Amino acid sequence: xxxxxxxxxxxxxxxxxxxxxxxxxxxxxxxxxxxxxxxxxxxxxxxxxxxxxxxxxxxxxxxxxxxxxxxxxxxxxxxxxxxxxxxxxxxxxxxxxxxxxxxxxxxxxxxxxxxxxxxxxxxxxxxxxxxxxxxxxxxxxxxxxxxxxxxxxxxxxxxxxxxxxxxxxxxxxxxxxxxxxxxxxxxxxxxxxxxxxxxxxxxxxxxxxxxxxxxxxxxxxxxxxxxxxxxxxxxxxxxxxxxxxxxxxxxxxxxxxxxxxxxxxxxxxxxxxxxxxxxxxxxxxxxxxxxxxxxxxxxxxxxxxxxxxxxxxxxxxxxxxxx
Amino acid sequence: xxxxxxxxxxxxxxxxxxxxxxxxxxxxxxxxxxxxxxxxxxxxxxxxxxxxxxxxxxxxxxxxxxxxxxxxxxxxxxxxxxxxxxxxxxxxxxxxxxxxxxxxxxxxxxxxxxxxxxxxxxxxxxxxxxxxxxxxxxxxxxxxxxxxxxxxxxxxxxxxxxxxxxxxxxxxxxxxxxxxxxxxxxxxxxxxxxxxxxxxxxxxxxxxxxxxxxxxxxxxxxxxxxxxxxxxxxxxxxxxxxxxxxxxxxxxxxxxxxxxxxxxxxxxxxxxxxxxxxxxxxxxxxxxxxxxxxxxxxxxxxxxxxxxxxxxxxxxxxxxxxx
Numbered sequence: 001x002x003x004x005x006x007x008x009x010x011x012x013x014x015x016x017x018x019x020x021x022x023x024x025x026x027x028x029x030x031x032x033x034x035x036x037x038x039x040x041x042x043x044x045x046x047x048x049x050x051x052x053x054x055x056x057x058x059x060x061x062x063x064x065x066x067x068x069x070x071x072x073x074x075x076x077x078x079x080x081x082x083x084x085x086x087x088x089x090x091x092x093x094x095x096x097x098x099x100x101x102x103x104x105x106x107x108x109x110x111x112x113x114x115x116x117x118x119x120x121x122x123x124x125x126x127x128x129x130x131x132x133x134x135x136x137x138x139x140x141x142x143x144x145x146x147x148x149x150x151x152x153x154x155x156x157x158x159x160x161x162x163x164x165x166x167x168x169x170x171x172x173x174x175x176x177x178x179x180x181x182x183x184x185x186x187x188x189x190x191x192x193x194x195x196x197x198x199x200x201x202x203x204x205x206x207x208x209x210x211x212x213x214x215x216x217x218x219x220x221x222x223x224x225x226x227x228x229x230x231x232x233x234x235x236x237x238x239x240x241x242x243x244x245x246x247x248x249x250x251x252x253x254x255x256x257x258x259x260x261x262x263x264x265x266x267x268x269x270x271x272x273x274x275x276x277x278x279x280x281x282x283x284x285x286x287x288x289x290x291x292x293x294x295x296x297x298x299x300x301x302x303x304x305x306x307x308x309x310x311x312x313x314x315x316x317x318x319x320x321x322x323x
Numbered sequence: 324x325x326x327x328x329x330x331x332x333x334x335x336x337x338x339x340x341x342x343x344x345x346x347x348x349x350x351x352x353x354x355x356x357x358x359x360x361x362x363x364x365x366x367x368x369x370x371x372x373x374x375x376x377x378x379x380x381x382x383x384x385x386x387x388x389x390x391x392x393x394x395x396x397x398x399x400x401x402x403x404x405x406x407x408x409x410x411x412x413x414x415x416x417x418x419x420x421x422x423x424x425x426x427x428x429x430x431x432x433x434x435x436x437x438x439x440x441x442x443x444x445x446x447x448x449x450x451x452x453x454x455x456x457x458x459x460x461x462x463x464x465x466x467x468x469x470x471x472x473x474x475x476x477x478x479x480x481x482x483x484x485x486x487x488x489x490x491x492x493x494x495x496x497x498x499x500x501x502x503x504x505x506x507x508x509x510x511x512x513x514x515x516x517x518x519x520x521x522x523x524x525x526x527x528x529x530x531x532x533x534x535x536x537x538x539x540x541x542x543x544x545x546x547x548x549x550x551x552x553x554x555x556x557x558x559x560x561x562x563x564x565x566x567x568x569x570x571x572x573x574x575x576x577x578x579x580x581x582x583x584x585x586x587x588x589x590x591x592x593x594x595x596x597x598x599x600x601x602x603x604x605x606x607x608x609x610x611x612x613x614x615x616x617x618x619x620x621x622x623x624x625x626x627x628x629x630x631x632x633x634x635x636x637x638x639x640x641x642x643x644x645x646x
């Protein structure tokens with residue numbers, strides 16, 4: 001059923017072509033209505049293209065984040081790949097836990113342990129070398145439960161949404177807690193988002209001349225964690241202009257959504273709600289990864305768009321071989 | 324005289340229209356030849372638009388930097404404006420030096436003194452409040468020797484070069500040691516460079532809810548100095564792709580030029596050389612601001628383009644009232 005409100009909006013037909021994996025329903029309707037409002041020339045809510053900035057969290061918003069963040073899977077595989085060069089790791093509880101798949105010991109090591117693993121696997125090489133490591137890993141690794149390459153664990157409806165926004169003059173950005181250089185090698189192909197529109201957590205790099213050739217060495221030191229209150233900070237730093245649309249899926253995205261909502265003029269704030277235990281996962285208030293309670297409450301209180309995966313999406317993942 | 328080499332290049336005619344303030348000569352020829360090489364379809368040196376990234380230092384490259392960096396003039400004026408609220412400054416040597424125009428005492432305070440002044444004048448307000456301070460100051464302040472608004476102290480030939488590059492599918496960026504939020508309020512109007520393409524030094528900001536309204540507070544803590552070896556680091560962080568063109572004017576730009584030069588395929592590295600004591604300033608190896616010795620030697624050794632202001636530019640500044 002096409003609502004009366006929708007029938008009078010010009011590009012709505014275009015959305016049917018552009019968003020085939022979205023069910024007709026409130027989420028799709030809210031998206032199309034928003035895009036129509038800000039792109040209709042002469043409308044009092046028209047927004048010029050230079051201000052059509054759309055922010056997307058990555059893990060759990062654009063691609064799957066269960067059972068562990070995909071960058072963590074990369075990290076564990078790196079530890080295994082490097083173990084032969086590091087016989088001493090066998091005697092270290094943290095690395096031993098990874099090598100033996102001891103999830104309980106890993107969880108006990110907490111954030112500190114994860115950081116230590118991250119630094120051991122993400123630093124000590126040039127930016128170019130790291131880029132190759134990421135690409136090589138993605139070329140062969142597969143998701144343990146979804147049984148597909150990680151770059152095929154993206155959400156097809158969100159890929160369509162990104163393309164729909166760009167077709168309507170938006171610039172689409174990723175604003176993720178994930179590593180900026182972990183994402184940039186593949187986001188253009190997976191989402192159509194070029195490196196310069198990828199914002200994320202950063203580690204320190206140092207410019208060096210190596211046999212006269214300039215390189216950037218990745219150092220084992222976190223510079224910035226692009227999560228929670230860090231997200232509006234990094235949006236302001238990288239872009240210098242407030243977005244008009246933001247999409248997340250967890251409490252880590254709340255401040256980005258608040259920052260977006262606080263601008264003047266039309267705004268769109270969205271949350272992907274993982275409600276589909278059958279086709280993906282169902283988790284929110286109790287999950288250690290992608291916990292969603294505070295942001296869900298605020299979204300409901302303020303009328304932000306909550307996209308229930310189970311209800312709003314006809315398909316979750318791309319058909320293999322079709323991309 | 325049009326050289327034979329130039330005559331066979333397609334868009335050369337366009338350059339005559341686009342670069343009217345440039346003398347016919349080696350600098351203009353090098354620019355036009357480079358742009359022609361990378362934009363000619365079917366040429367083995369063709370570069371797709373997504374990789375046509377051009378970096379420009381700001382102080383001394385796009386606008387004047389003598390007798391002091393323009394941001395320092397802003398800082399001194401802020402100290403004077405805030406002095407009434409800070410009677411204690413009268414008793415502090417550093418602030419007293421600013422209030423009394425004691426250049427010698429200021430110079431003696433060194434970089435540490437300047438940082439202290441910067442933090443006292445650039446922090447303690449929201450990002451939006453700071454933006455207004457910068458805009459308000461620029462609306463009324465004038466350059467003490469050039470007798471023109473600071474935003475009219477831009478180099479007309481460089482403004483034309485930026486537009487010429489954009490007309491040829493380049494994305495133009497600023498990569499400056501100056502404060503990122505000091506530049507963003509005015510670079511779009513002055514240079515056609517939008518906030519998201521301005522990279523610079525950053526101070527810490529903190530997301531806060533003020534009476535329920537999200538703001539970003541500017542804190543008195545330097546996060547990153549975007550100079551020297553910091554420039555390739557920030558280019559990699561903000562853009563994630565190596566530029567094919569870089570322009571600077573001092574040793575602080577050397578690493579950015581080296582990083583640009585080290586990529587594969589056609590590259591352009593340029594230096595503005597301040598050789599015009601009459602129309603602007605003449606300085607290089609001995610100057611405390613914008614010192615140019617090491618980078619000049621390397622440019623000459625490697626055949627980078629050195630633009631002698633006196634010889635290469637017909638005019639230096641825009642005609643007042645024409646912009």
